[in-house]
Amino acid sequence: MSSQSIAPILIFGYGNPSRGDDALGPMLLEQISTDSKVELLTDFQLQVEHTLDMVGRKLILFVDASVSSPLPFQFQPLTVPAPKTANAYTTHELAPEVLLATYNDVHHQKAPPCFLLSIRGERFELGTPLSASAQTDLQLAVKWVERLLLTPDLQAWNRLSREAAEIAA
Numbered sequence: 001m002s003s004q005s006i007a008p009i010l011i012f013g014y015g016n017p018s019r020g021d022d023a024l025g026p027m028l029l030e031q032i033s034t035d036s037k038v039e040l041l042t043d044f045q046l047q048v049e050h051t052l053d054m055v056g057r058k059l060i061l062f063v064d065a066s067v068s069s070p071l072p073f074q075f076q077p078l079t080v081p082a083p084k085t086a087n088a089y090t091t092h093e094l095a096p097e098v099l100l101a102t103y104n105d106v107h108h109q110k111a112p113p114c115f116l117l118s119i120r121g122e123r124f125e126l127g128t129p130l131s132a133s134a135q136t137d138l139q140l141a142v143k144w145v146e147r148l149l150l151t152p153d154l155q156a157w158n159r160l161s162r163e164a165a166e167i168a169a
Contacts, residue, residue, distance in 0.1 A: 007039035008058040009152050011145070012050070014043050015065050020128035021121025024065040024138055027130070028119070031142045038149065046094040051103040057112040059152060061145070062096045065134070066118035072137035075144065075164040077157075078114040080104060113154050115161065117141060 011032075013025030026042040034040060041053055046062075054060055066074070080101045094102065096116050103111040119141045123131045130138075144164075148157060 006056040007037055008056075009038045009061070009149075010041060010053060010057045010059075011038060011061045011063065012041045012043075012046075012053070013063040014045055016044050019126055020123040021065050021131055021134040022124050023130060024119040024121055024134060024141075025063040027138060028063050028117075028141055028145065031138070032145050032149070034149070037152065046096060046099050048094065048099075048102055048106075050094075050099060051106050054099075054103050054112060054114075055107065059154060059157060060112055060114040061117060061148065062114065063117045063119070063141075063145075064096075065121035065124070067121060067124070069118035069120050070168040071120045071133075072140040073117055073119045073144065073164075074168060075115060075117050076161050078116050080111070113157070115157055117145065 011029060011034075013027075013029040015022040015025040017023040017026055029040045029042055032040075041050075043050070062078070078097050078100055081097050096114065100111040100114055119134070120137050121131070121134050123134070148160060151157075151160075
């Protein structure tokens with residue numbers, strides 16, 4: 001038996017640091033402070049293998065850049081898509097919702113509660129720096145995640161997702 005325990009909360013920031021605002025997910029992880037109850041994970045994109053990182057978690061937060069999210073960010077719970085679209089994965093990358101469906105299929109159990117924090121980005125070209133607006137939105141998102149970590153339970157995160165939706169409307 002392993003003496004290392006799994007942190008109940010996983011925050012997964014993904015994106016390509018070489019593509020301007022696409023770096024927002026990994027950059028957020030660099031700016032938050034955590035304790036032993038939170039594990040931080042970064043990668044360029046979500047892949048089937050990341051279902052293994054989800055095992056044993058109570059809450060999972062995915063953090064990514066988005067050209068279509070409302071300013072400064074969107075925070076929402078994730079649900080497993082319908083079976084026809086849930087199997088729409090490749091070996092290249094997955095949407096977070098498809099990763100949940102894959103988790104259910106691979107592990108024969110329901111995935112832990114997952115949320116997505118989409119930070120608004122506008123510049124994704126190779127070699128571009130983070131845009132000024134994305135830098136501002138990143139700071140607001142960091143404060144939001146710090147707020148989430150003050151009450152790390154499903155009920156509180158669901159309440160905060162409704163609050164975020166009202167702010168965005």
